């Protein structure tokens with residue numbers, strides 16, 4: 154039986170690079186993939202972009218109302234078989250779409266590999282990743298390091314170069330003066346305490 158995989162990691166840990174590599178491996182063997190990207194991630198539009206300067210166009214730019222199970226099912230009915238479904242920025246899926254991808258694995262018997270964040274900049278969950286963490290047959294962490302050398306665990310948000318810990322969940326990297334930095338938990342809470350002290 155095919156499985157649903159959730160490969161999570163912080164910002165800049167190489168998730169999109171890993172996705173593009175897996176896609177390449179399938180295609181090199183003459184197999185077909187479908188790459189899905191949630192539409193609310195406007196970075197790179199319909200492209201999956203790796204920091205290593207490779208990119209690949211997404212086959213499905215999914216809006217919140219899209220039924221991903223039906224869309225994949227329609228594709229295999231119309232065309233050649235699909236050997237793997239790859240999802241970039243999977244934290245932005247809806248809960249329902251995570252369930253639909255689970256069904257792609259168990260009913261259509263196609264492996265689904267989702268790449269995304271585990272928590273947002275406040276250390277809260279995203280609807281998509283919360284559901285994927287519950288449903289996935291396999292959960293793997295893609296690791297990267299904090300600037301202090303410890304394993305990064307948090308996605309700290311910076312606005313105009315300063316760490317901020319309040320705000321809306323969705324703010325795309327590189328837009329509206331927002332950037333992100335992967336920090337270990339110790340550094341995250343140290344910067345958070347500093348920001349709170351400055352507010353007082």
Ligand SMILES: [Zn+2]
Pocket residue numbers: 299300301302303336337338339340341
């Ligand atoms: Zn650190």
